[in-house]
Amino acid sequence: xxxxxxxxxxxxxxTIKEAELVKMRDTLIHRGPDDAGIYISSDKKxxxxxxxxxxxxxxxxxxxxxxxxxxxxKLSVWITYNGEIYNFQELRxxxxxxxxxxxxxxxxxxxxxSYLEWGFNCVNKFNGMFAFAxxxxxxxxxxxxxxxxxxxxxxxxxxxxxxxxxxxxxxxLAHPDFKKELNExxxxxxxxxxxxxxxxxxxxxxxxxxxxHYMIIKNGIIExxxxxxxVSESLLSYGVDSLTENDYIEQxxxxxxxxxxxQMVSDVPFGCFLSGGIDSSTNxxxxxxxxxxxxxxxxxxxxxxxxxxxxxxxxxxxFLGAKNHEIVIDENDLRHFLTKFAYHADDLNGDxxxxxxxYLAQLTRQKGVTVVQIGEGADEIFxxxxxxxxxxxxxxxxxxxxxxxxxxxRRGVWEIxxxxxxxxxxxxxxxxxxxxxxQEPFWGLAIAFSDYQKEKLVTPxxxxxxxxxxxxxxxxxxYDEVTSIxxxxxxxxxxxxLEIKHRLPELLLARADKMTMAHSIEGRVPFLDRNLVxxxxxxxxxxxxxxxEPKYILKKxxxxxxxxxxxxxxxxxxxxxxxxxxxxxxxxxxxxxxYISKSRIKERNILNYEYIEKMIASDRYQDNAHIFRLWNLIxxxxxxxxxxx
Numbered sequence: 047x048x049x050x051x052x053x054x055x056x057x058x059x060x061t062i063k064e065a066e067l068v069k070m071r072d073t074l075i076h077r078g079p080d081d082a083g084i085y086i087s088s089d090k091k092x093x094x095x096x097x098x099x100x101x102x103x104x105x106x107x108x109x110x111x112x113x114x115x116x117x118x119x120k121l122s123v124w125i126t127y128n129g130e131i132y133n134f135q136e137l138r139x140x141x142x143x144x145x146x147x148x149x150x151x152x153x154x155x156x157x158x159x160s161y162l163e164w165g166f167n168c169v170n171k172f173n174g175m176f177a178f179a180x181x182x183x184x185x186x187x188x189x190x191x192x193x194x195x196x197x198x199x200x201x202x203x204x205x206x207x208x209x210x211x212x213x214x215x216x217x218x219l220a221h222p223d224f225k226k227e228l229n230e231x232x233x234x235x236x237x238x239x240x241x242x243x244x245x246x247x248x249x250x251x252x253x254x255x256x257x258x259h260y261m262i263i264k265n266g267i268i269e270x271x272x273x274x275x276x277v278s279e280s281l282l283s284y285g286v287d288s289l290t291e292n293d294y295i296e297q298x299x300x301x302x303x304x305x306x307x308x309q310m311v312s313d314v315p316f317g318c319f320l321s322g323g324i325d326s327s328t329n330x331x332x333x334x335x336x337x338x339x340x341x342x343x344x345x346x347x348x349x350x351x352x353x354x355x356x357x358x359x360x361x362x363x364x365f366l367g368a369k370n371h372e373i374v375i376d377e378n379d380l381r382h383f384l385t386k387f388a389y390h391a392d393d394l395n396g397d398x399x400x401x402x403x404x405y406l407a408q409l410t411r412q413k414g415v416t417v418v419q420i421g422e423g424a425d426e427i428f429x430x431x432x433x434x435x436x437x438x439x440x441x442x443x444x445x446x447x448x449x450x451x452x453x454x455x456r457r458g459v460w461e462i463x464x465x466x467x468x469x470x471x472x473x474x475x476x477x478x479x480x481x482x483x484x485q486e487p488f489w490g491l492a493i494a495f496s497d498y499q500k501e502k503l504v505t506p507x508x509x510x511x512x513x514x515x516x517x518x519x520x521x522x523x524x525y526d527e528v529t530s531i532x533x534x535x536x537x538x539x540x541x542x543x544l545e546i547k548h549r550l551p552e553l554l555l556a557r558a559d560k561m562t563m564a565h566s567i568e569g570r571v572p573f574l575d576r577n578l579v580x581x582x583x584x585x586x587x588x589x590x591x592x593x594x595e596p597k598y599i600l601k602k603x604x605x606x607x608x609x610x611x612x613x614x615x616x617x618x619x620x621x622x623x624x625x626x627x628x629x630x631x632x633x634x635x636x637x638x639x640x641y642i643s644k645s646r647i648k649e650r651n652i653l654n655y656e657y658i659e660k661m662i663a664s665d666r667y668q669d670n671a672h673i674f675r676l677w678n679l680i681x682x683x684x685x686x687x688x689x690x691x
Contacts, residue, residue: 049074322358
């Protein structure tokens, strides 16, 4: 795991200055405290930087940027790389049979040799998490790629004929030539989705390479291409209704064992985050099975018992005989976290799970562990949310039928509906609005402000610049994509595709990457093995939700591996007592909510602070959605004040 950065003057007369490249690189020191390097081409048109966190081959042979020879004795192909290729040992054996020689034990060298052997198609050979940039000196090509599910980030910008890139946005902002500007379109997306969908960010001109895409810069032209699509590959591999229930259960069990085993390859200590839920417990159990002894585990909780999962994490640790480390967080930790948040969340993330994950990663590092397995992605691929089932039933039973009503009738109902102005009606009014305007009912599981609420949240001037309809265009694009690939896809498959392409990489995986790397921890996500994702996209809805039970296939797959009380326990999620800390009677509430009213973003005339003050003064502090919206405004305010000082 590393931090990568680079600069390519592909269409101007400028050259690389070493000090500026190093300055970009060293903003990422938390991602790679163990080693650092740079490469600058002989013509000084391109520079690559790496901050290395040593995981595999701890010797100097793993130093990056790494260069190898292509068709002559001169080092001519260079890479800066962040991530892990879990099938690198199989690829290495294949490449050795094809005549390639290796000087290190690293997966970095395997990527370089794979590029020499298969060109841009090398990405189709990789099973893992990665973001890299390869400079081919002979061909004068810069080739960059991001992994299949977007586990690792790749940010880039083009300004004045220069191409900047980095593992984090701060690396790009560190260059003195880069002109920083707020992207108001990205801000509008954030208010809807709690994150900014690829390729956009909160900064104008800075973009993120979407998951499963690569890009090439050659002869002054930038080309971007999708190299993998989960639904397309699922159809190719499994077709339609080709497997039985038992087939799915056995394949899930086999693929999970294989994924967890491969993701344990490491030359440094590793462990597992453990909440006692089915996902983290499966990781811990199968890691322990592979090791032949219990894996080290890490758990987090608070002083509010109703938010704690310690009873389950302790039960699971006892079942395994694992050494389980615990940390309890409180409102003072929240205060401290908010002073650090904006720096690490430069690609703004409104999920308050960032808070406990930050401290869990800190604990892990303090205990001498560098690599952890985490459960991200399991709920998305196994349909673990009851909300998915609710949305599916709503669509099947009502939405399709109601859409058949003539537009004038639907619009008439909408006009009557406007009479109900109390905030408690917002939820219902938004769904009616979506129906009236022929939109899909499900937009994602992390919606902060609906379009109905955004109508009141943002100023008239902002709405003139950034139409509210833009947010739905993101959602519609993914629904249209999956329908074009698989016209027979039911609504759950469409929901899953939307979540995998949007919320998963840009909210969930982004928070995991940013919060673990803040403490130089590598987080691995075995549930997002590409083969497992393809398998589960082929599974029919009536099997995913058999007997109305979320995660039915996963639960059946881990019978005999986990205790029954862990498999059948109620879903809780990675929660914090934010409701308790933000309610007006809390000792920290005034201070934390004060970030909103004091923020300099007021000067932009974007937000309607009269509406926000009513939100703060309301009595809806036991409403999770209300708290989530306030949290998104707090984090936006902190982020803006940090990055636009």
